[in-house]
Amino acid sequence: MVVVTISKQAVKRKILVPAIHEDEVILLLRKINLYDKVIQGKAKCTICGKVITLENIGGFIGIDGEIHLVCNNPKCLIQAARISEQEK
């Protein structure tokens, strides 16, 4: 699990949480109002477009204050990290 958070206002940039618990993922999803979407199969990986489930969530990426989900495909996680580099 990788959490990528980026803010245009710089500084607030995080790439962390290597081993987040599924419970914490659920809490986090509830917090950002994406839990229902994931449960209903409506959430998609922002990189590859694959449907995100609780089993394949790889991380969260925040761009301009909006949170997007990334699946656990290493390619997508690398791409997400690249986006975070560009947002610097």
Ligand SMILES: [Zn+2]
């Ligand atoms: Zn993906």
